[in-house]
Amino acid sequence: MKTSLSEMLGVEHxxxxxxxxxxxxxxxxxxxxxNGITAAIPALNFRTDDDMRSALNEIKAHTSKPFGVNLIVNKSNIKLKKQLQTCLDLEVAFIITSLGNPEEIINKCKPKGIKVFCDVVDLNYAKKVEASGADAVIAVNSEAGGHSGNLAQSELIPKLNSELNIPVISAGGISCKGDIDKAFELGAQGVSVGTIFIASDEAGVSEDYKNALVDYSANDIIMTSHISGTPLTVINTPYVKSLKSNNGWIKRKLLNNKKLKKITKLIIMSKGMNSLKKAATKPTYKTVWVAGPSIENITKINSVTDIIKSLT
Ligand SMILES: Cc1cc2nc3c(=O)[nH]c(=O)nc-3n(C[C@H](O)[C@H](O)[C@H](O)COP(=O)(O)O)c2cc1C
Structure with missing residues (x-):
């Protein structure tokens, strides 16, 4: 699995x-x-800068292999400056940017040799980040877990590949080696794989969440904005179904009010993040579990090592 991405980072796969x-x-x-692949951790997973620094240092103490950090680069992330500084200080190998303009991140990372990969969902945006100096794009397709894109991998990868000069990494719907071969045949230089790693022994989420990935299938994945205000793929549990039918008129009214719209959005987002956090880590009847359709092929909870074996 040698490509321009593995060469750029110096990883096996x-x-x-x-x-x-x-x-x-x-x-x-x-x-x-x-196990020969690389990985990125969201800065958002750390409550404080000290927590982030000590986690990154712990990884560095264990291995010299290259790894990355994911930064949310829009205005909602009030901790961005500090998070970026920590990445620069600790010289992580790469940063994955999502949800905003990555220009400042790219300008600060370039002199340090830190690569910047930007999440994109279409050609327009991909061209913009390439012009800003991104080292690669992560092409998030319609099968991805989390904030998925609109285009199928089969359309998105060839389109980006023919118009860009930087590597295209495919994200969404990958759960076995055959899926990776398909992405490479379409011209991807790498893949980014999320959902199937949630059902791992190592994942920091509740057993209920992990078991749900085994028990539910692709047909149970829906896209909803009811959790955080932005479309998100979740498992359609009975609790999520109850949210659908409860599409609060008060919320709609506040969102239609010019003065209150911004603050309402922030409140919805913050409430959504809290409910996701509770559902991911504690037993609760409010089961909002983020996952993509690739849960279809999850049959048991495995170690990260075994999941990687199934991909390589
Ligand atoms: C539970 C979950 C949480 C996610 N959180 C983030 C995140 O914090 N930042 C980000 O850029 N992408 C996030 N994503 C998207 C993944 O990085 C990746 O694009 C996606 O998982 C690829 O699709 P797949 O799940 O089908 O493998 C998340 C996806 C899932 C399933």
């Missing part, structure tokens, strides 16, 4: 264990790095 809010932890990162 051109596979990134994708950053996952509330899920990715140090144990998963080490599991990935020890």
């Amino acid at each position: 051109s596979i990134i264990m994708a950053p996952m809010f509330l899920v990715t932890n140090v144990e998963m990162m080490i599991g990935a790095l020890d």
Whole structure:
């Protein structure tokens, strides 16, 4: 699996264990790095800068293999400056940017030799980040878990590949080696794999969440904005079904009010993040579990090592 991505990073396989809010932890990162792939952890998973620094240092103490950090680069992330500084100080190998303009990140990382990969969902945006100096794009397709894109991999990868000069990494719907071969045939230089790693021994989420990935199937994945205000793929549990039918008129009214719209959005987002956090880590009837359709092929909870074996 040698491609321009594996060469750029110096890893055996051109596979990134994708950053996952509330899920990715140090144990998963080490599991990935020890097995020939690379991995990225969301800065958002750390409550404080000290927590982030000590986690990144723990990974570095274990291995010299290259790994990355995911930064949310829009205005909602008030901790961005500090998070970026920590990445620069500790010289992580790469940063994955999502949800905003990555220009400042790229400008600060370039002199340090830190690569910047930007999440994109279409050609327009991909061209913009390439012009800003991104080292690769992560093409998030319609099968991805989390904030998925609109285009199928079969359309997105060839389109980006023919128009860009930087590597295209495919994200979404990958759960076995055959899926990776398909992405490479379409022209991807690497893949970013999330959902199937949630059902790992190492993942920092509750057993209920992991078991749900085994028990539910692709047909049970829906896209909803009711949790955080932005469309998110979740398992359609009875609790999520109850949210659908309860599409609060008060919320709609506040969102239609010019003065209150911004603050309402922030409140919805913050409430959504809290409910996701509770559901991911504690037993609760409010079962909002983020996952993509690739749960279809999850039949048991495995070690990160065994999951990587099934991909390589
Ligand atoms: C539970 C979960 C949490 C995620 N959190 C983030 C995140 O914090 N930042 C980000 O850029 N992408 C996030 N993603 C998207 C993944 O990085 C990746 O693009 C996606 O998982 C790829 O699709 P797949 O799940 O089908 O493998 C998340 C995805 C999942 C399933």
